[in-house]
Amino acid sequence: MKLNRRRVTQADVARAAGVSVATVSYVASGRANRKNPATPEVTARVLRTMRDLDYTPARSGRVLARSRTGLVAVAAYTPFNPWALGLITQIEEVAADHGLGVVIQRYGHTENAADLIETHLLEGLADAAVVVGSPSFGAGRLYRIGRRVPLLAVHHSYRPRGFDVMVQREATAVRAAAEHLIGLGVKRPAFIDVPDTGDHPRRDAFVDTFLEHRYRPGSIAVVQDRENAFTGFLDSRHLATELLDQSPRRRPDAIMASSDRAAIATMWAAMQLGISIPDELKVIGAGNIPEGADLRPALTTVGSGVEEFRPTLERLIARIDDPSMRTGTHVVPWRLILRDSA
Numbered sequence: 001m002k003l004n005r006r007r008v009t010q011a012d013v014a015r016a017a018g019v020s021v022a023t024v025s026y027v028a029s030g031r032a033n034r035k036n037p038a039t040p041e042v043t044a045r046v047l048r049t050m051r052d053l054d055y056t057p058a059r060s061g062r063v064l065a066r067s068r069t070g071l072v073a074v075a076a077y078t079p080f081n082p083w084a085l086g087l088i089t090q091i092e093e094v095a096a097d098h099g100l101g102v103v104i105q106r107y108g109h110t111e112n113a114a115d116l117i118e119t120h121l122l123e124g125l126a127d128a129a130v131v132v133g134s135p136s137f138g139a140g141r142l143y144r145i146g147r148r149v150p151l152l153a154v155h156h157s158y159r160p161r162g163f164d165v166m167v168q169r170e171a172t173a174v175r176a177a178a179e180h181l182i183g184l185g186v187k188r189p190a191f192i193d194v195p196d197t198g199d200h201p202r203r204d205a206f207v208d209t210f211l212e213h214r215y216r217p218g219s220i221a222v223v224q225d226r227e228n229a230f231t232g233f234l235d236s237r238h239l240a241t242e243l244l245d246q247s248p249r250r251r252p253d254a255i256m257a258s259s260d261r262a263a264i265a266t267m268w269a270a271m272q273l274g275i276s277i278p279d280e281l282k283v284i285g286a287g288n289i290p291e292g293a294d295l296r297p298a299l300t301t302v303g304s305g306v307e308e309f310r311p312t313l314e315r316l317i318a319r320i321d322d323p324s325m326r327t328g329t330h331v332v333p334w335r336l337i338l339r340d341s342a
Helices: 010-017 021-028 040-052 059-066 082-097 113-122 139-148 171-183 201-212 233-244 260-272 290-294 306-321
Strands: 071-076 101-106 128-132 151-154 164-169 189-193 221-224 254-257 282-286 300-303 329-333 335-337
Touching (some): 010 021, 010 040, 021 040, 071 082, 082 101, 082 128, 082 260, 082 290, 082 306, 101 113, 113 139, 128 139, 139 151, 151 306, 164 306, 171 254, 171 282, 171 300, 189 260, 221 233, 233 254, 233 260, 254 260, 260 282, 260 290, 260 300
Parallel strands (some): 071 101, 071 128, 128 151, 189 254, 254 282
Antiparallel strands (some): 300 335
């Protein structure tokens, strides 16, 4: 004979833990790290009792009662490149501090992926959303989503219109990198750029700085990756090999890449050709990913630390409880990070 075991309720947990039902409800809601009136000891006791009694909160009921999902959605064009992974990790840490989970969605790989993401967010997939960088997502789409949930867009091409924008001031740091190379006496600089998106702030800042110092346009080589940031590591290495596999009097004596990944590929190509870094070739990347600091020689780069994203992410979470907060543009400055490769 099959026995029907009665479902454990919050009242059962409250009695066993010696607290009120309201306290159990608050701890079970996932908001324990936000405004929980219970002490850490009481919270730990309630959570332990919930495990002992095998109590599972009814998530669907909480969502309906609170009109909340307890989730932050992240939509990213290339979520697998090192910089995006660093940002997503920071989002996960901030969300966890507030008792929230994170769901990640990718767009750009199929024709209708962005449409599906918009539909999901408009239907209430998450309590807040972060869209990581591509103009192809569209300001109109962001505006529609921003009217539904607190939204943060991460890209320099966006303007705040009912949603927050986080921009990274890259040009100043890239100019500082070019000035650094000029100070080292570089004569034949080169830049490895991203695939053509019609938007090249890093390349433009690099080239313009050399032109302002009276370098001839023909002395500044610019090549462009053929692949996207996820699959382009080998392509960057091939481009760097083509640039460097010529006589010392013709090849570049400094290469800056539009990403640290491409810069690391460039260092790999140089070492395979027997070119000494930094004596014969200076290399600079962009993005400040952890792998660059672990290389030998360590990679000189431009960028910021992921911890600098936290204030803007905290503000996004705060807007869940206070949608009336004004939106705007939040700047994360980049800086030149000097290491051994240049």
